[in-house]
Amino acid sequence: TLAPRPATAPPVARPVVADEESTDAGQPPPEMPSGTDPLTTSTTELEVPAVLDGWLAAFAGGNAVAAIAADDRDGGAVRLALRATPASGAALARGPLDVRLQLHRQPAYPVITLSVGTPLSLRGAGAHRVTAALDLAADVDRRALGMLGKRFAIAIDLVAEGVCLRRALIVAPLEENVAYVVRAAQDHLRTLTAEGDGTTGPSFARARAQLAEPGHDVLGGDHPEAGEFRDDKLGQLATANQVRRALAIARRFTRPSREDYLVTVRGYPLARWHERRRAVVARAAACGLWMGSDLAQVAVSEGVARSRKDLVTRLEPAFAAMLGDAVVNDLDSDAAEDNRKALAEEARSLGLDRDDAARTVASASEPVASGMIEQEVPAIDPRGRPVDELIGMLDDRRHRFAAALELCERGDPRGIRPVLHTVRRLGRTEAVRVLGAMVKFGDAAAPALTAGLGSSKAFLRHGCALALGMLRTEAGTEAVIDLLLSEPTEIWRELARAVGQVGPAALMPLAAR
Structure with missing residues (x-):
């Protein structure tokens, strides 16, 4: 329930705060850790009034963690007052905010939560966030959820030590999530009611207390599926x-x-x-x-x-x-x-x-047994042949290895994609030699080699990583580091050597991950 409105509201000045994790409102959002969800929430600054209205003044003078109001004061946005600790208040007072809507199916009651914090904190990299718990049985909470289901916009009033530090409007594409979460919460509540023993019914207070217990995984970072979605x-x-x-x-x-x-x-x-x-x-x-x-x-x-x-x-x-x-x-x-x-x-x-x-079959260039022994075809010297002819030779399994090496020696960008495509049809030893020679194409080969990191063959991923390590492009280095951190096979040691080839330039991207 909301605190009663006091008769008058004292003026409150907004202090200047700073924090090493916060950024000015006009700055771009912080870079998200690799593999985490992108920031889809927009933040717009609102003016902090010199005199707080009764509802916010009552909240600022109390000790509740959060309060919600469903009115049209802010253009149809739900109003949410949040109480932060001094440390978190400094981090939340500036820079972009993010919001997480969740449903916690507790044994005592379904609790819907709104967590507001820095983008990094909502991805498990920090503690600067505040969580508001909503009760399906509370009229104001139901009205607020109804408004959010039409337009997910929240006017945030951030309070710390009785002072309003910030007002901001956050908008997120979560309207469909609201309808889903409310239906799921209602289903869980019906199940609890039907399965109750008649002595202790569903209790929002007990469920909220369970969420507040130390060590409770509110954000779901320990969920078995947390690392599977990218x-x-x-x-x-x-x-x-x-x-x-x-x-x-x-x-x-x-x-x-x-x-x-x-x-x-x-x-x-x-x-x-x-x-x-x-x-x-x-x-x-x-x-x-x-x-x-x-x-x-x-x-x-x-x-x-x-x-x-x-x-x-x-x-x-x-x-x-x-x-x-x-x-x-x-x-x-x-x-x-x-x-x-x-x-x-x-x-x-x-x-x-x-x-x-x-059914797709091999091209006609592949020899087919026809009741006779095929004569050995003499090797063709690829040197001096035009690039287009060399690319055509890649379709002939008898000459593709020599043609691929010659194209690498030439360094003509036209040969990059055909050579990489041919590598997948070579044996392990030949493929590794050609991939090593692809560095002679220069930086133009980096995108194709980066794509090769996704091959299902470990030795091809290894060869592409080594080549990218020698090229030392920024994007290629980051791609090799991403592969190193997710590689499931034993070639991760070789990938680490590829990162080592880059030298000091790889340290910052590696540390960031």
């Missing part, structure tokens, strides 16, 4: 392997229980999740990559295809076209064959008639 990977869709990685994330979190984690625990914007997932599905369809049954249904519901049959019919020619695109296709032979088999199995399950001849 917003940044959902947006990297340039190559086939990047799309496959994004599909794996989208498939995982399309499951109802994991989507529930995204909304109720992580506080990830539901509208953004649906937008990201649709983009991944559409890109997979364009590349001809099978996405799994759950995402296939999403593809149909989102209008990517008219039906499951229509989807499979579209995927097969799209996959064949993608295999011929040296820029997009970074699949190894095993991954390509797995996709063919998945498409064939889905086609059979749908009763589609497939022409076996439509």
Whole structure:
């Protein structure tokens, strides 16, 4: 409940505060730690009045952690007063703010919380935040949630030691989250009521006390799914392997229980999740990559295809076209064959008639046994041949290794993508030699080598990392560091050596992660 309005409100001056973690309002938001969710909340400064109104003055003179009001004082925004400690008040008084809407299904009661803090603190890198607990049974809390479901805008009054430090309007794309969280809270409350033993009913006070216990994981940083979701990977869709990685994330979190984690625990914007997932599905369809049954249904519901049959019919020619695109296709032979088999199995399950001849096969340049022993073809000296001819030689398995090395020696940028595409068809020893020679293309090779870090073959990731370490570009160095921190196989030691090749320039990006 809200504190009563006092008859008069004393004037309160806003002190000047500073903190090493805060930034001025006009400065760009801080860089988020690698792998964390992006900042989608906007912050607009509001004027702190010389005299506080009765509601805020009563809150400032009390000891409650938070108070909420559902009125139209701030253009339809919900009003939220928050009490911060002196240390947190200094950090929250300037710079961008972020907000997290969560549902805590406590054994005693469902508690909806609004946590407001610095962007870093809401990602587990700091403690400068304040959490307000909302009760479904409280009329003012229900009205506030109703307003937030229409427009998620909150006018924040930040108070510390009885002084109003800041007024700010924060807006976030969380309207759909509000509806989801309220429905889930109501379902949990009905379950608790139905399963009660008749002695102790649901209690908001008990549940709120449980949340306040020391060590309680309010932000869900210890949740088993916390490290599995990567917003940044959902947006990297340039190559086939990047799309496959994004599909794996989208498939995982399309499951109802994991989507529930995204909304109720992580506080990830539901509208953004649906937008990201649709983009991944559409890109997979364009590349001809099978996405799994759950995402296939999403593809149909989102209008990517008219039906499951229509989807499979579209995927097969799209996959064949993608295999011929040296820029997009970074699949190894095993991954390509797995996709063919998945498409064939889905086609059979749908009763589609497939022409076996439509199956993508090796090009005609590959020798085929025909009842006779093929004569050994003499080696061709690639030196002195035009670049276009050398690129054409990459399609011949007998000459592609020599042609790839010669293209690297020439350093002509036209050869970068074709050479990297060819590397995936070479053996381990030959591939490592060619990747090492690709540094002769200079910085122009960095984007292609960075894409190669996503290969499913460990030795290709290793070779690309070593080449990027020798090139020492800023973006390439950061990509190698990201791979080092997430590499699941034993090649992480070799990746560490690649980072070491960069030298002191790699220390700051590595420390930041």
